[in-house]
Amino acid sequence: MRPSSLKKRQKYLEVATELFLEHGFEGTGLDQLIAQCGGSKLTLYNYFGDKRGLLKEVVTGVTETLHQHLVFDADDTASTEMQLREFAKRYANFIYHPRFMNLFRLVMERSDQDPELAAHFLERGPKYALQVLEQFLAARVDRGELKLDDPHMASEHLLGALRSSRYFEALLTRTPLAEEELNQYADRAVTTFLKGAG
Numbered sequence: 001m002r003p004s005s006l007k008k009r010q011k012y013l014e015v016a017t018e019l020f021l022e023h024g025f026e027g028t029g030l031d032q033l034i035a036q037c038g039g040s041k042l043t044l045y046n047y048f049g050d051k052r053g054l055l056k057e058v059v060t061g062v063t064e065t066l067h068q069h070l071v072f073d074a075d076d077t078a079s080t081e082m083q084l085r086e087f088a089k090r091y092a093n094f095i096y097h098p099r100f101m102n103l104f105r106l107v108m109e110r111s112d113q114d115p116e117l118a119a120h121f122l123e124r125g126p127k128y129a130l131q132v133l134e135q136f137l138a139a140r141v142d143r144g145e146l147k148l149d150d151p152h153m154a155s156e157h158l159l160g161a162l163r164s165s166r167y168f169e170a171l172l173t174r175t176p177l178a179e180e181e182l183n184q185y186a187d188r189a190v191t192t193f194l195k196g197a198g
Contacts, residue, residue: 009047011037017058021102025055025110055110056117062103063124069094070132080145081194083136084158088186091129092162096170096177105171130155146197154197161189 015036019028030041030051048054069090072083094100103121111118130152137151148154162185170177177185 008037008039008043012039012044012047012054013057013061016054017061020055020058020106021099024106025051052114052117055106056120059103059107059117059121060124062100063121063128066094066100066125067128070129072132072136080140081190084190084194085187087133087136088158088162088190089183091159092182092186093179095163095167096182098174098176101171101174126159129159133159148197154193158189158193161193162186 012033016028016033019032028051030044033044034040044054048057070087072087078086107118107121133155134151137146137148137154140146141148141151164185166177166185169175
């Protein structure tokens with residue numbers, strides 16, 4: 001694809017993301033997108049197939065940010081505790097961010113009509129976070145730094161603690177949590193987790 005086409009495609013995605021997250025799937029029309037970006041429906045169809053394909057690309061783009069956040073120290077110099085605390089804070093701040101929560105609501109609304117979209121979201125969001133954390137915990141168990149019988153289940157427990165009932169409250173009430181509060185909550189969750197893994 002030519003650089004000019006890539007730039008135009010990216011512009012479509014950026015505007016579509018804002019429209020979908022603000023107005024939902026049914027409330028977003030391709031004509032709105034064209035009005036803001038130019039081009040034609042034929043151009044959109046060539047890039048994304050259809051409106052459903054466009055939404056799938058939006059899910060990919062938003063969750064890509066999660067992938068960039070959920071990384072552990074590549075040079076492995078930080079302690080296990082420090083890395084877990086930083087991971088927990090980044091994870092909590094991302095999943096509670098209004099942008100991600102709006103995407104979650106959007107996917108839930110579409111899940112019956114588009115189970116493939118829901119599966120795509122789960123693979124790139126919750127399942128990806130679980131995989132990254134499980135790999136880290138398993139490596140630290142192998143090094144003797146943690147005592148866990150089941151790194152997979154331990155990962156489920158920690159991520160579940162970070163979401164907690166507050167997440168559903170935030171989803172339903174659209175009441176944001178302050179970053180400081182999220183960081184404190186993440187710290188407490190990791191402290192509790194490590195008490196059972198030492």
